[in-house]
Amino acid sequence: MIREPLIFEISARGKRAFVLPKLDVPEDKDLLKGLPLRDEIRGFPEVSEVEVVRHFTRLSQTNYCVDTTFYPLGSCTMKYSPKVNEKVAAMESFLFSHPYAPEELVQGNLEILKTTEDMLGEITGMDAFTLQPSAGAQGELVGMMIIRAFLEKRGDARQVVLIPDSAHGTNPSSAHICGYRVEEIKSNEKGTIDLASLDRAMTERVAALMITNPNTLGIFESDILKIAEIVHARGGLLYMDGANLNALVGRFRPGDMGVDVIHLNLHKTFSTPHGGGGPGAGPVGVKKELAAHLPIPVIVKSEQGYALNFDLPLSVGRVRSFFGNFLVIVKALAYVLSLGPEGLKEVADVAVLNANYIRKSLENVYHLKYTTSTLHECVFSDKFQKEHGVQNIDIAKRLIDFGVHPPTMSFPLIVPGALMIEPTETESKRDLDTFIEAMKKIAREAAEMPAVVKTAPHTSYVRRLDETTAARNPILRWEGKIKE
Amino acid sequence: MSYVSLSEKEKKEMMATLGINSLDDLFCCLPAEVQLKRRLEIPAALTEPELVSSFEKIGRKNAAPGMLSFLGAGAYPHVIPHVVDYLSSRGEFVSPYTPYQPEASQGTLQVIFEYQTLICQLTDMDISNASLYDGASAAAEAMLMAHRVSGKSKVLIARTVHPQYKEVIRTYIKNLGLRAEEVAFTESGRLDPEDLTRKIDTETATVLCQSPNFMGVIEDLDKIGAIVHNSQALFVVAVAEPASLGLLKPPGACGADIVTGEGQSFGIPLSFGGPTLGFMACRKDFLRQFPGRIASQTKDVDGNRGFVLTLSTREQHIRREKATSNICTNQAWCALRATIFLETLGPAGLCELAIQNVHKANYAMVKLSGLKGVRKKFSGPVFNEFVCEFDGGWERVDEHLKSKGILGGLRLAPLYPELKDCALLCVTEVHTREEIDHLVGFVAEVLR
Structure with missing residues (x-):
């Protein structure tokens, strides 16, 4: 896989991606003399236009998003945004x-x-x-x-x-x-x-x-x-x-x-x-x-x-x-x-229908701490899978391999090992069924070959990232030097 | 229009799975007595062509966007390279959420990391967050942060800080036992160091000034910083016009402890004031008190570089009421635009842009103040805005300019009663010499 470098790492002196029209008022060197001027901006990138375009296009392609995938992030209502x-x-x-x-x-x-x-x-x-x-x-x-x-x-x-x-x-x-x-x-x-x-x-x-x-x-x-x-x-x-x-x-x-x-x-x-x-x-x-x-x-x-x-x-x-x-x-x-009045009502109707369809389809596969009926989202937990050493984070990461953005994890706090799923009204039955099948498959994997789940994701642009080291020794900016 | 993706047959199948006959059954747990028993009273649904033409019709009621404008005052017209629009409109950037799952969000996270780096480079500070809402609320967050760091409750704010930033700060601090005082400005339009020295004391948490300030005047940050640090207070600098950072000595090199500002100038259209972005950078010793999302570089299990959101123990979803701020999301998409803008312009482009702003604003200021009945108000150096005083007041000049299709500037009297006949004008690289000459010509017509 091509790994996209930081823009600073592909920068080289003197490259330009944009040029302003020439100054059309008289230039006056003395104007600047009276100002507190800066030294050059150290490390600032210098690239060509095509390099900018490829950089951001490639970076964009590493994102999961609503325009490409089911994104059931609970509490965030990741519905389709009309163009x-x-x-x-x-x-x-x-x-x-x-x-x-x-x-x-x-x-x-x-x-x-x-x-x-x-x-x-x-x-x-x-x-x-x-x-x-x-x-x-x-x-x-x-x-x-x-x-x-x-x-x-x-x-x-x-x-x-x-x-x-x-x-x-x-x-x-x-x-x-x-x-x-x-x-x-x-x-x-x-x-x-x-x-x-x-x-x-x-x-x-x-x-x-x-x-x-x-x-x-x-x-x-x-x-x-x-x-x-x-x-x-x-x-x-x-x-x-x-x-x-x-x-x-x-x-x-x-x-x-x-x-x-x-x-x-x-x-x-x-x-x-x-x-x-x-x-x-x-x-x-x-x-x-x-x-x-x-x-x-x-x-x-x-x-x-x-x-x-x-x-x-x-x-x-x-x-x-x-x-x-x-x-x-x-x-x-x-x-x-x-949407108008009917369209808005349909939003609630179908958002709740979709969420309950997911809940019903998975309710024996994943643990539901609260069995009270729910509306637009449902919160499962990893209780069944934990018996095999598989946690909610593993299930979430494994979903990435199935081309689905994971649900909200570990929230609300009153459900240990929470997986909070909100499909919204814009998802098709086909996408819901694909998700349900993926969740069932992951549950089977958790029982039969937990290592596959615990080491997921396997197919993504990066594999599981070390968040602990990042919090302990954060690197919050690039500190290198631009190539001459 | 409906954006639902289920056919009627599919709906029925799903209802059968749930064992219900009607969608109403899904809502049976809600109190029937408060159920809405009528249709919402909003207009009937529009199709796409109808929607577009209705907004075109509303848009035609805005005359201002078609006029030649010299308005600035915290919202600046600047060039926006086409690649900014092109790249930022990609669905992969527009339609994901906060990168809670880093393995599925590396694009967003790497952009944030690059953004943080660019903000640090521009301001000459150690660390930056992933952006805040806007310049005004970022300034307020900086005041709260200075209070947390210092444990002190008095904040001194230059009178020349953007009036809306001051208002927002007052709104944010009034329930927290903090008090704010203003520091006067001199005839140069700069902060009055004597007034600052008088007002600063051991109870002062922080001093906030803006440069270039609301009058367009570039402050002597070195001098202010020395006074502030002499009293052990934190020096916060707001940058409402960050295009100035392409040319002027950055706040970090003048002793600023926190730098905050408005990022609209970096590739974000005026947009009637929003959305834009607030930026914030600080010294690394304040990391644990820093508000907002922060991205960090890390490695995956194969040793490849990747990026994650980090230090969430500062944040509301972990710390709840003990968090450094209640902020949840940043302004990621606006920060993306700023990142593309800055990387496209590069150091040479940004510097050239800043130089053009200084030249064009000074050209306009000299021309205008050369007219009989117009005076430059302040002696301090300016970046791309300046204040002029007009004999007989600004209103009649403004009315005449409007009749010629020009928005001439902002009347200052409502914001600064002491600047009764004054207006604040903004000239940037987008204004041609011909347009500036037009402005000057029409002003001359009024005062002749």
């Missing part, structure tokens, strides 16, 4: 819009933002949205800030946020960065929030309960109405991590279930591409009592058109520059408009 949305977002009228352009000259952009806010409001049953947060985690932080501002305004500053032990790690981290102390709520034997524990923990010190629904096991919190009642009765607020909205869209709305604040991940439910890890977008929706605390600016529509309102004295402030990840928002709006 027309890329085309729409790449229109010059959006791409070349300066964020400081006067409002009257970017009415189209403001219309897109306002329309998206309104549609997300309808889809989730919330009253107002901000599109500013750059990602789900930033959305969580903004949601927490809004809750804090609301409670402080009420003269009721509280100190604690309750979070179930099945939650994504960003939840406690976001609450902490908002200045809250985190207390964990244990899940019960069904994999859901234990009402008795919640009842005990939900005191006047608690600002909010932060839930994910369906939770990270794919289980819907069927006591949601009681949960909301307990939280509200003690003066707290209910925050919902909307990472798993894909299971509900068109059928159930968080706003109808007592949720006060929600964040969404446009790169999950709304199909914007994941880009190798961003950019995403994490809009936050609130009930009207909380709308005064949304980040600035807020977009308002009047008869004169769309305008930006910066004058919100109760706002939590600004959380990033400009208006959020605008082009991501354009793609999400395009997605909603192309």
Whole structure:
């Protein structure tokens, strides 16, 4: 196999891949004399255009991705990203819009933002949205800030946020960065929030309960109405991590279930591409009592058109520059408009059907710690395979040999040896069956020839990588010298 | 349009496998009383051609992108080599996620490793992360990091740091018991060292300045760094216009402890402000307090080189509330574009680009301030932006320019009341001499 070198290793002095037009104003050597100038940029690569193109093309070919393979990464909703949305977002009228352009000259952009806010409001049953947060985690932080501002305004500053032990790690981290102390709520034997524990923990010190629904096991919190009642009765607020909205869209709305604040991940439910890890977008929706605390600016529509309102004295402030990840928002709006109401409902229906089909097909082959019925994803464990010394990581790596991206591993934390599988609605039965067969074959291998699984992957660009040494002695940059 | 891949027959087969008759049965565990009993009130589905034409129609309501623009202020127009668009649009880069499974994600990981190396080389720092959301939130993360490293709670911020960066910092720190104070600027447009010396004390965690600063003026980082380190505080430099790093002495060579910035100038279109990327680099002793994803080189079982995400014990998925930051994903695809951009330009291209920016901005500044009724506001050296003061105020000049199809610059009064009649103008390599002359000509028409 050809191993792609680092660009620095193929660099050689004097090569160029791009040339600027000649300077067309008078050159003035004295101009530079007054400036603090740098030495040459040590080690910076010098290559030709074809070398750049081959370098990145070859590197791209070593990636597994949704466009080439089934990618059932649980909790990440790796659905297919429609290509027309890329085309729409790449229109010059959006791409070349300066964020400081006067409002009257970017009415189209403001219309897109306002329309998206309104549609997300309808889809989730919330009253107002901000599109500013750059990602789900930033959305969580903004949601927490809004809750804090609301409670402080009420003269009721509280100190604690309750979070179930099945939650994504960003939840406690976001609450902490908002200045809250985190207390964990244990899940019960069904994999859901234990009402008795919640009842005990939900005191006047608690600002909010932060839930994910369906939770990270794919289980819907069927006591949601009681949960909301307990939280509200003690003066707290209910925050919902909307990472798993894909299971509900068109059928159930968080706003109808007592949720006060929600964040969404446009790169999950709304199909914007994941880009190798961003950019995403994490809009936050609130009930009207909380709308005064949304980040600035807020977009308002009047008869004169769309305008930006910066004058919100109760706002939590600004959380990033400009208006959020605008082009991501354009793609999400395009997605909603192309699916329409029926298409969105079909998303939830088929996402849940696909996940349950996988669960049913594998339920005797892999261990299911929680047997409660699930929606859009299911979490198996390696309990059966461990008897043969094979762990979830081995199963995941072996899947790579079968041309499938592995599921999410070792999460949620309440399932030891977890394999969290989320197929999404865009996968064909053929792809699901191929995956199921691969999982069954791996289970057989684990019993009959575990070494094959434990040393996987065998056919990938690199074989199993040493992550321990990397953490102990990290090499975080290239330190060599460019060839003369 | 539907992107579902199941035929009706397949759906039925799968339902038979599950022993259900209706898809509704899959949702039987949800409380029926809150089930949505109506259709969502959103418009009916559009086909692809309808979708495209509806967005074209909305796009036509944006006049600004077709105008000659001299707006900068944290979002800069620069050349983007075609290979950046071509390569970054490959599905293998667009459609994977965070490289949690390194054996199936070497492309993404090697790009991050190269990106980290390039950022270190440009800033002259030891280590870089895999990118953050944007320049503003990266500056806020730097403040939190300085607080963790120093254990101190006062942060000093130059008044000439991008106003939105300052706003975001205030939003991030206000619930954590940190307090921020501003450091004034002088008539040169640079940070006032006397004011800094007055305000810095043993409680100061960090001093943040930006260079080139919001007024376009290049700071004397060596001098500021010396004052900061004299007080044992951490020196953080924000770089909102990283094209300057092709030419100017990097913050790392001026004693910066953390360098943070906005990467939009590197191959990312203006995009109405997002998505872009935030970058962050620091000294290696702060590694354990560094926020965000980091890629490391390692070996596979055959001894071949490979790359992995590392040091996840800093991160939220392991440490939960004790993590260095709540950030999960980076802006990988934007960092990919920056990497392709930088590797395509190379040192000569980046340096030439920076030199052209200095020349063209100075050409425009000299021409404009040569007009009667226009004055250059600050005496300090500039990179590709500058502030001018206009007799009778900026608004009437701006209105005239708009009527001629030109976005002339940013009015500063709402952001800096003390700069009442001033505007910030940006000139880069994308502006031709003819366009600059047009601008100057139309400004002259107003003031004549």
